[in-house]
Amino acid sequence: MAHSPRKGSPARWAAVVLPPLCLGGLMAWTAGVFSPAAISPSHFMQRFQKAGALDRGFRRAHAKGMCATGWFDPTPEGRALSRSGIFKGEHLPVMGRFSLAPPLPYLPDNPAAARSLAMQIRSSTGDDWRMALVDAPLQVMRDIADAFAFFKTARLDPATNKPDPAAIRAYAAQRPWLKTAFEQAKSHKQASDLTNDTYNSLDSFILTDEAGKKTPVRWAAVAQEPFSPAEGSSANDKNYLFKRLVQTLDQRPLRWDIVATIAREGDPINDPSQPWDEADQKVTVGTVTFTKAYSEDESPCGPMVFDPTILPDGISTSDDPLLALRSSVYMKSYATRSAEHKTPSMVTPGDITHPTLTPDGKGQ
Numbered sequence: 001m002a003h004s005p006r007k008g009s010p011a012r013w014a015a016v017v018l019p020p021l022c023l024g025g026l027m028a029w030t031a032g033v034f035s036p037a038a039i040s041p042s043h044f045m046q047r048f049q050k051a052g053a054l055d056r057g058f059r060r061a062h063a064k065g066m067c068a069t070g071w072f073d074p075t076p077e078g079r080a081l082s083r084s085g086i087f088k089g090e091h092l093p094v095m096g097r098f099s100l101a102p103p104l105p106y107l108p109d110n111p112a113a114a115r116s117l118a119m120q121i122r123s124s125t126g127d128d129w130r131m132a133l134v135d136a137p138l139q140v141m142r143d144i145a146d147a148f149a150f151f152k153t154a155r156l157d158p159a160t161n162k163p164d165p166a167a168i169r170a171y172a173a174q175r176p177w178l179k180t181a182f183e184q185a186k187s188h189k190q191a192s193d194l195t196n197d198t199y200n201s202l203d204s205f206i207l208t209d210e211a212g213k214k215t216p217v218r219w220a221a222v223a224q225e226p227f228s229p230a231e232g233s234s235a236n237d238k239n240y241l242f243k244r245l246v247q248t249l250d251q252r253p254l255r256w257d258i259v260a261t262i263a264r265e266g267d268p269i270n271d272p273s274q275p276w277d278e279a280d281q282k283v284t285v286g287t288v289t290f291t292k293a294y295s296e297d298e299s300p301c302g303p304m305v306f307d308p309t310i311l312p313d314g315i316s317t318s319d320d321p322l323l324a325l326r327s328s329v330y331m332k333s334y335a336t337r338s339a340e341h342k343t344p345s346m347v348t349p350g351d352i353t354h355p356t357l358t359p360d361g362k363g364q
């Protein structure tokens with residue numbers, strides 16, 4: 001059974017979105033994210049603006065996207081790790097958004113762009129679990145200062161749609177603690193599609209079981225589709241990644257296992273730029289099945305904010321400083337874009353209804 005899109009009234013959206021946003025903002029404030037540093041969420045907005053974000057109602061990052069709906073089915077292993085209502089055994093609705101990571105809403109699909117998957121899973125008793133995952137193996141920043149510098153460095157050259165390699169080299173050279181993260185980014189093999197990619201939380205979270213035992217984890221949504229590597233050149237169809245996702249969903253459901261990597265003694269919980277022990281235990285806590293695609297212009301996922309600090313009882317944030325930062329900046333992006341007149345997204349309702357690739361679109 002598909003989870004159909006609903007157009008919410010502004011009042012409904014305010015009711016759904018504002019309480020968690022206010023909580024996130026409060027959390028960032030109490031965590032002291034923006035003090036003593038004089039860098040505020042507005043400064044990040046300026047960074048994204050300079051990197052090509054448009055003031056036309058789009059997200060300030062991960063601006064090009066498409067929505068999908070489906071289901072989450074938890075495993076008994078997930079229930080053993082977390083007392084959350086999400087893992088009680090119910091078949092739960094999922095709202096997802098696939099996106100390209102840059103702040104450019106009209107970026108042509110290309111193999112180089114990092115891809116992402118955001119999800120909201122809700123239980124019948126009001127649990128709300130939001131995730132925002134990317135396909136990078138490690139985060140190339142560890143704190144607010146890195147993040148602020150990174151978003152300046154990573155802006156894409158409009159001619160190549162790639163960042164300036166010299167600027168990235170300089171950013172990395174000034175931060176030896178990011179050596180492994182950059183090495184892993186370099187050796188990371190990009191998947192051919194959105195459908196067979198694996199998306200990572202990078203930040204760590206804490207699961208609490210019925211007895212109060214706490215387990216630090218990192219998440220991944222691991223594609224059940226077989227991996228195949230991206231081709232070297234960009235396809236001529238500017239929406240080929242999204243159209244291939246729609247075409248596949250027209251034919252069959254797509255599944256991702258939600259896998260928790262369990263930290264062992266010595267794994268850094270508060271630093272998403274550092275790897276964990278390769279031998280760490282991995283537990284599949286559930287499976288997400290997407291069944292239907294929507295343009296973000298006709299789905300409630302369009303306006304939604306996938307703040308990763310909106311979590312149900314039984315899942316909580318770790319002391320990773322990027323989580324509180326993200327919450328504050330996502331709230332600012334949400335508030336800014338909500339006040340703007342939205343222009344049509346690049347993946348239109350027509351692409352969803354008739355996802356025809358151009359003849360040279362390296363499609364099927």
Ligand code: HEM
Pocket residue numbers: 044058059060061062065097098099116117118131132133134139147200201202203272304305306322325326329330331333334337
């Ligand atoms: C572990 C690190 C991070 C991951 C995995 C991540 C992932 C994501 C994903 C998947 C989205 C798209 C959500 C959607 O589809 O609505 C997103 C949105 C966004 N991200 Fe991040 N992100 C990370 C760090 C950051 C940082 C450090 C900043 C800036 C300080 C940032 C700024 C943003 C903004 C502004 C949005 C748009 C929010 C909105 O308007 O809804 N992200 N992120």
